[in-house]
Amino acid sequence: MGGLDDQWREILHQNRLHAKSNFCTSLPVDPDSVEKCGKNPPSPTGFKKPDCYVMKSTAQAQELICHRMRVTVKATTKERMKRLGSCAEYRLVSNQFGIHKSTVKKFTYMFCKGMLKGPTKELIRMPxxxxxxxxxxxxxxxxxxxxxxxxxxxxxxxxxxxxxxxxxxxxxxxxxxxxxxxxxxxxxxxxxxxxxxxxxxxxxxxxxxxxxxxxxxxxxxxxxxxxxxxxxxxxxxxxxxxxxxxxxxxxxxxxxxxxxxxxxxxxxxxxxxxxxxxxxxxxxxxSDFHFTFAPVMSSTCCALHNFCRLERDFPNSNWLEEINDPTANxxxxxxxxxxxxxxxxxxxxxxxxxxxxxxxxxxxxxxx
Structure with missing residues (x-):
């Protein structure tokens, strides 16, 4: 069982940093419950920790295709988690991170498709x-x-x-x-x-x-x-x-x-x-995803859910109370x-x- 890839470390690390900022309540991962990823304890459920080469190479490619200010892996990681964790429109995420909304959409699509080709297959499997x-x-x-x-x-x-x-x-x-x-x-x-x-x-x-x-x-x-x-x-x-x-x-x-x-x-x-x-x-x-992309997005969220369970990063109780409100959903x-x-x-x-x-x-x- 190999160690966590840099991309997964970056996801958890950035969420931990953002817990201290003004929009921490909208983050999908509770950083306070996450232990050091470098220790990589044995998985209690038998899952393998994912090899995220596809995600890493995708993120690096995203840096190369920006013709103006370079968008770093850190920025794209924040944007992806915000987009999937809040259901905010592309415009809102764009304003928050200073990235054009077309770039937000492109990064989100590339991330989810990269997940589907690699990590999702390892994170979601029959026993x-x-x-x-x-x-x-x-x-x-x-x-x-x-x-x-x-x-x-x-x-x-x-x-x-x-x-x-x-x-x-x-x-x-x-x-x-x-x-x-x-x-x-x-x-x-x-x-x-x-x-x-x-x-x-x-x-x-x-x-x-x-x-x-x-x-x-x-x-x-x-x-x-x-x-x-x-x-x-x-x-x-x-x-x-x-x-x-x-x-x-x-x-x-x-x-x-x-x-x-x-x-x-x-x-x-x-x-x-x-x-x-x-x-x-x-x-x-x-959301404003194209309907044909909904299955890819749903699969990505399920894989990230499993990843958080493996890392013992459990949801905030307030999140669960809000999800049970029948008038809001x-x-x-x-x-x-x-x-x-x-x-x-x-x-x-x-x-x-x-x-x-x-x-x-x-x-x-x-x-x-």
């Missing part, structure tokens, strides 16, 4: 067998349900839609968006993301179009006489599969109890989206219940329901 087993062990220790290695859900990212095909992007709440589907682990790190379907798409269709189907290489384990894979937990909008489990609709006492245990696990994915948007607020509001679209299931998925869920009923107290409540 291997050893890591998946360890994640399942921690989920079971916290929530009692065995065999859970990830949580899957979607959230809507506001966009400026094209005039041609506008209706395809309008979600059930009536505003245009892309659907960001993500798998998160027990530490609120993103393990798989997909952001390529318009807001009108059902979550089940988003799932079918993602790479997740190809990455469900999970380990079998015998529970109550059934071979049970390591599982992902989805909400009622997803189909019931042999590698994806969700709660029941028509409930017995045992099934209701299973839903309550499952609901306690699913809180983690909503918390992850909340942390993501509270830090990278460009995902909160409709777009309402998230809800999806109808998906009744599709296969026989293997039904058997797996029944086996887990029996296991939970036999080994843990029955609980009552509502499916989250």
């Amino acid at each position: 291997n067998e050893r890591e998946a087993s360890e994640i399942a062990r921690r989920f079971e220790a916290a929530h009692s349900i065995p065999q859970i290695m990830g949580l899957v859900d979607g959230t809507h990212i506001p966009i400026l839609p094209p005039s041609d095909g506008f209706k395809d992007f309008v979600n059930r709440k009536g505003w245009p968006s892309y659907v960001l589907q993500a798998v998160v682990d027990d530490k609120c790190c993103f393990r798989s993301i997909s952001c390529k379907m318009p807001g009108s798409a059902h979550e089940a269709n988003v799932l079918r179009q993602s790479d997740l189907f190809k990455r469900a290489h999970l380990l079998p384990k015998n529970i109550e006489g059934e071979d049970v894979r390591l599982l992902l937990v989805g909400d009622p909008a997803y189909p019931l599969l042999d590698w994806m489990i969700k709660g029941y609709i028509n409930l017995t006492r045992e099934q209701e109890s299973f839903n309550v245990y499952l609901s306690s696990v699913r809180v983690g994915v909503e918390m992850s989206f909340g942390i993501l948007k509270s830090r990278w607020r460009v995902l909160l509001k409709r 777009y309402p998230q679209s809800t999806q109808p219940v998906n009744c599709q299931y296969n026989a293997s998925g039904n058997s797996v869920r029944a086996a887990l329901t029996t296991y939970m009923a036999n080994h843990f107290p029955l609980r009552t409540g509502h499916l989250h």
Whole structure:
């Protein structure tokens, strides 16, 4: 596991400096919680620290293409973090940093595209067998349900839609968006993301179009006489599969109890989206990015989210309070219940329901 590249050091260092300035409240990284990057402690989640050669070379190239006053790597680092962390318009960022708004746009696009080619692939990846087993062990220790290695859900990212095909992007709440589907682990790190379907798409269709189907290489384990894979937990909008489990609709006492245990696990994915948007607020509001760039920007923010989690740089509590204000943000679209299931998925869920009923107290409540 190599040390942090200079570009990543620069990101954290500049955010630490800016915490002392007048606009520190809008920075996406809390510098006071970041320890010295040079020590590079082992990652608690199994991720590799990214090789940022692409980002570094991109930043150096940006210095060369400026024909007037040279724009340094430090200045571009500040501008990128401000742009992604505040959802400020190009004009506002331009005025703050003394850089023309066309340059702000160019640097932001180059940074996000550079991230997508290199660091994002290392920061966002599905766990291997050893890591998946360890994640399942921690989920079971916290929530009692065995065999859970990830949580899957979607959230809507506001966009400026094209005039041609506008209706395809309008979600059930009536505003245009892309659907960001993500798998998160027990530490609120993103393990798989997909952001390529318009807001009108059902979550089940988003799932079918993602790479997740190809990455469900999970380990079998015998529970109550059934071979049970390591599982992902989805909400009622997803189909019931042999590698994806969700709660029941028509409930017995045992099934209701299973839903309550499952609901306690699913809180983690909503918390992850909340942390993501509270830090990278460009995902909160409709920004002036071209709609085709929204998936690249969303992927960059998810990768930076993971980077901050690895560095133990946790969000400010005030950020999380603001993100929960329903009057300040777009309402998230809800999806109808998906009744599709296969026989293997039904058997797996029944086996887990029996296991939970036999080994843990029955609980009552509502499916989250």
